[in-house]
Amino acid sequence: MTSVAHATPGAHGGGAHHAPMSFWRKYIFSTDHKIIGIQFLFVSLFFLLVGGFLAMQIRWQLGFPGKPMPGGGILPESMVVNGVILPEYYIQLVTMHGTFMVFFAIMPLLVGVYANFLIPLKIGTHDMAFPRINMASFWLALLAGLIMLAGFFVPDGAPRAGWTMYAPLSARPDLSGVTIGQKLWCISIVALGLSSVMGSVNYITTIINHRAPGMTWFRMPLSVWALFITAILAVLALPVLQGAAIMLLFDQTIGTHFFDPIAGGQALLWQHLFWFFGHPEVYILILPAMGMVSDIIANGSRKPIFGYHSMVFAIVGIAFLGWLVWGHHMFMSGMNPTLGSTFMVSTLLIAVPSAIKVFNWLGTMWRGNLRFHVPMMNAIGFVSMFTIGGLSGIFMAATPVDIPLHDTQFIVAHIHYVLFGGSLFALFAAIPYWYPKMFGRMMDERIGKIHFWLTFITYNFTFFPMHIIGMGGQMRRIYDPTVYDFLKPQQPLNVLISISAFALFASQLLFAFNFLWSLKKGKRAPQNPWDDNGLEWSLPNPAPHGNWEQIPNVYRGPYEFSAPEAGNADFLPQYVKLPTDRDPAPAIAPAAGH
Amino acid sequence: MTHATATADQMRPPFPAEPGAGVYSNKLGMWVFLASDVMFFTALIGSYIVLRFGMTDPWAAPGAVLNVPLTAFNTFLLICSSVSMVKAYAAIADGKKYFLRPVPGKMLRDGGLKLWLLVTIICGAMFVGVQLLEYTKLIGHGFTPAGFREGSQLAEHALADPVRFGAATSGMYGSTFFTMTGFHGFHVTCGVISMLYLYFTKVLPEKYSANDHRGIEVIGLYWHFVDLVWIILFTIVYLI
Numbered sequence: 001m002t003s004v005a006h007a008t009p010g011a012h013g014g015g016a017h018h019a020p021m022s023f024w025r026k027y028i029f030s031t032d033h034k035i036i037g038i039q040f041l042f043v044s045l046f047f048l049l050v051g052g053f054l055a056m057q058i059r060w061q062l063g064f065p066g067k068p069m070p071g072g073g074i075l076p077e078s079m080v081v082n083g084v085i086l087p088e089y090y091i092q093l094v095t096m097h098g099t100f101m102v103f104f105a106i107m108p109l110l111v112g113v114y115a116n117f118l119i120p121l122k123i124g125t126h127d128m129a130f131p132r133i134n135m136a137s138f139w140l141a142l143l144a145g146l147i148m149l150a151g152f153f154v155p156d157g158a159p160r161a162g163w164t165m166y167a168p169l170s171a172r173p174d175l176s177g178v179t180i181g182q183k184l185w186c187i188s189i190v191a192l193g194l195s196s197v198m199g200s201v202n203y204i205t206t207i208i209n210h211r212a213p214g215m216t217w218f219r220m221p222l223s224v225w226a227l228f229i230t231a232i233l234a235v236l237a238l239p240v241l242q243g244a245a246i247m248l249l250f251d252q253t254i255g256t257h258f259f260d261p262i263a264g265g266q267a268l269l270w271q272h273l274f275w276f277f278g279h280p281e282v283y284i285l286i287l288p289a290m291g292m293v294s295d296i297i298a299n300g301s302r303k304p305i306f307g308y309h310s311m312v313f314a315i316v317g318i319a320f321l322g323w324l325v326w327g328h329h330m331f332m333s334g335m336n337p338t339l340g341s342t343f344m345v346s347t348l349l350i351a352v353p354s355a356i357k358v359f360n361w362l363g364t365m366w367r368g369n370l371r372f373h374v375p376m377m378n379a380i381g382f383v384s385m386f387t388i389g390g391l392s393g394i395f396m397a398a399t400p401v402d403i404p405l406h407d408t409q410f411i412v413a414h415i416h417y418v419l420f421g422g423s424l425f426a427l428f429a430a431i432p433y434w435y436p437k438m439f440g441r442m443m444d445e446r447i448g449k450i451h452f453w454l455t456f457i458t459y460n461f462t463f464f465p466m467h468i469i470g471m472g473g474q475m476r477r478i479y480d481p482t483v484y485d486f487l488k489p490q491q492p493l494n495v496l497i498s499i500s501a502f503a504l505f506a507s508q509l510l511f512a513f514n515f516l517w518s519l520k521k522g523k524r525a526p527q528n529p530w531d532d533n534g535l536e537w538s539l540p541n542p543a544p545h546g547n548w549e550q551i552p553n554v555y556r557g558p559y560e561f562s563a564p565e566a567g568n569a570d571f572l573p574q575y576v577k578l579p580t581d582r583d584p585a586p587a588i589a590p591a592a593g594h
Numbered sequence: 595m596t597h598a599t600a601t602a603d604q605m606r607p608p609f610p611a612e613p614g615a616g617v618y619s620n621k622l623g624m625w626v627f628l629a630s631d632v633m634f635f636t637a638l639i640g641s642y643i644v645l646r647f648g649m650t651d652p653w654a655a656p657g658a659v660l661n662v663p664l665t666a667f668n669t670f671l672l673i674c675s676s677v678s679m680v681k682a683y684a685a686i687a688d689g690k691k692y693f694l695r696p697v698p699g700k701m702l703r704d705g706g707l708k709l710w711l712l713v714t715i716i717c718g719a720m721f722v723g724v725q726l727l728e729y730t731k732l733i734g735h736g737f738t739p740a741g742f743r744e745g746s747q748l749a750e751h752a753l754a755d756p757v758r759f760g761a762a763t764s765g766m767y768g769s770t771f772f773t774m775t776g777f778h779g780f781h782v783t784c785g786v787i788s789m790l791y792l793y794f795t796k797v798l799p800e801k802y803s804a805n806d807h808r809g810i811e812v813i814g815l816y817w818h819f820v821d822l823v824w825i826i827l828f829t830i831v832y833l834i
Contacts, residue, residue, distance in 0.1 A: 264766045
């Protein structure tokens with residue numbers, strides 16, 4: 001790799017020039033983007049576990065209503081009586097499961113971890129544009145998560161209005177029966193929004209201004225493209241949720257009436273504000289997964305990604321259309337039906353860029369020299385599960401179909417196919433893929449494969465039957481399906497779902513074990529374990545503080561697999577200079593003050 | 595990998611190198627943040643529009659509840675502070691780090707960064723002060739975020755003239771008024787605190803120069819944005 005030396009002097013010395021730091025500066029109050037990414041990883045995996053525990057309790061109640069929950073005795077009387085979950089606690093479980101998974105598990109796992117960790121490594125820079133703002137962003141996110149978690153420990157418990165917090169139930173403590181927990185939800189969301197905006201300002205600025213020489217827009221890996229577009233969505237969407245959460249908080253504290261129809265407020269306004277944020281949020285939760293899966297599928301197929309430019313434009317197209325579709329969450333809300341048709345058309349349009357992406361992934365794998373390593377298997381899992389989730393999305397986008405399906409378990413199945421089958425499978429691909437870059441060791445391949453198959457099978461047994469019971473009329477969030485005569489014949493399916501869900505949860509213990517065990521005992525990683533082209537693999541594992549001493553030059557796009565120029569190797573890294581390559585013009589530092 | 599140098603082939607296009615947005619990162623970051631802040635105020639102002647036009651009863655007539663002349667003076671203060679911010683930026687762009695300096699042959703002395711930023715800080719702080727005074731008076735008269743307080747002076751006026759004082763809509767009027775102006779005031783306060791911090795850590799020690807005065811330009815962007823938001827708020831909340 002001698003050609004790496006052709007580089008321009010960095011604005012500030014990186015790499016080995018950094019002085020040794022104390023433990024606190026290095027690991028706790030760190031401004032290094034890689035440490036911040038790893039901090040986010042541990043914190044959001046913790047919240048993923050919390051969300052998982054809540055889901056298990058929900059499944060116990062739905063599968064075995066009225067039976068004492070194992071271990072339920074340790075919970076206080078206000079939640080569980082004689083081991084049986086109370087309705088008041090059940091609705092808290094549903095609310096907080098959604099809140100934790102969306103805001104504190106999947107979103108920080110995708111954006112907090114991988115935007116922080118990958119962007120500087122993949123575009124070739126020493127750190128983020130604003131490292132201290134980056135650190136503040138992490139600590140604010142952790143604080144927000146703890147405030148949210150505190151909801152379970154205050155009088156009246158956690159919020160009970162569902163993760164979407166529909167008003168006026170959420171705005172009026174006399175209706176919901178929750179005083180403090182509801183306010184904590186609002187405060188936590190405002191803090192999380194601020195953290196997200198701070199992070200995203202960083203990602204956008206870094207990608208625009210800090211790319212290595214030769215790293216042109218269309219040489220950026222798709223993961224970076226996806227994270228860039230995601231950051232734009234976050235910067236524009238989160239403030240709307242913050243504004244709405246502040247109004248909701250004021251309704252509960254200083255006596256405003258934004259969402260209270262009795263005093264002239266509008267309950268529907270909350271839904272509009274929430275989903276105006278909420279639909280871009282859906283793409284915040286899936287675009288980074290798509291980007292990382294694109295990188296991994298190209299690598300595992302040993303072929304250039306099929307249709308790189310169309311992949312980029314599909315990301316941009318999805319992100320743009322994502323602003324025009326929020327009404328499809330509100331077909332049943334009493335919104336103007338003409339407006340509903342408009343939202344139906346714009347929603348169906350999103351299927352086009354999404355399908356482009358799916359076909360491009362298939363085109364990439366087609367006749368490739370497939371390597372079935374754990375990241376690749378999970379990435380293929382992502383593509384197949386996302387396709388199912390996308391197809392059920394088209395069902396619900398059509399207003400006439402949505403009317404009977406609305407608010408049933410069918411919706412629950414859909415969201416889990418895109419969020420678990422989609423985003424979480426992408427994370428099961430991304431975590432082992434970049435694990436060596438984070439910790440210098442490999443995760444165990446064999447445990448990884450067992451984990452993949454167990455997860456894939458139990459996952460489908462958990463979520464696929466939800467489509468069926470949803471079409472059979474089981475509403476989501478109901479406490480006990482057996483009290484309804486028309487739902488009784490479906491109860492065996494509910495039992496099957498619950499047992500599969502427990503098995504699914506148990507399978508994740510394998511992943512947790514593999515993750516923690518490999519930290520100390522994993523096989524030492526070679527420098528480029530996946531034979532990949534990205535700039536990050538020009539660094540030792542784990543990457544040193546400050547990344548490169550001298551920023552590498554970039555000579556080509558990220559997907560030059562099986563290129564004839566590569567000679568015997570079947571990959572050609574972005575930083576390798578061939579005799580025919582020209583050095584890029586040095587990056588021009590923008591003039592200060594003008 | 596071989597280490598051969600590239601053969602000069604003048605027929606090939608030069609290597610593409612994209613230097614970024616062409617502005618330094620602090621300024622770009624502030625632009626992105628302001629885009630985000632636009633969305634925040636859009637949520638508040640959009641809700642205000644939806645709520646106000648969603649009501650069948652009219653809102654209080656302009657000036658019936660709110661003290662428009664006082665706020666007009668406050669608006670003038672904030673616009674003045676934007677002018678002095680431009681003067682501060684122009685001063686340091688010319689390298690004028692000083693407070694005041696005599697100009698030969700002229701009666702008036704020439705102001706530098708230290709003067710103009712101080713003027714901006716004072717105008718901004720006065721704006722917040724006047725707004726707090728306005729809030730105290732309004733709440734004293736009975737105008738609260740929940741509407742007219744029962745038994746207060748305003749509630750009696752509203753009984754006597756329900757149309758002019760918007761008796762039926764006072765709850766929404768109070769909700770939107772205090773939320774929108776309050777968050778604007780919060781933004782001004784944050785700006786004043788940031789400028790004070792810059793004043794003591796960078797301006798007084800003369801760390802800014804004609805070549806590098808990024809902090810002044812970036813806080814200036816923020817300040818003009820906050821000023822612009824106020825002009826919109828003043829129009830839609832107080833005047834119409």
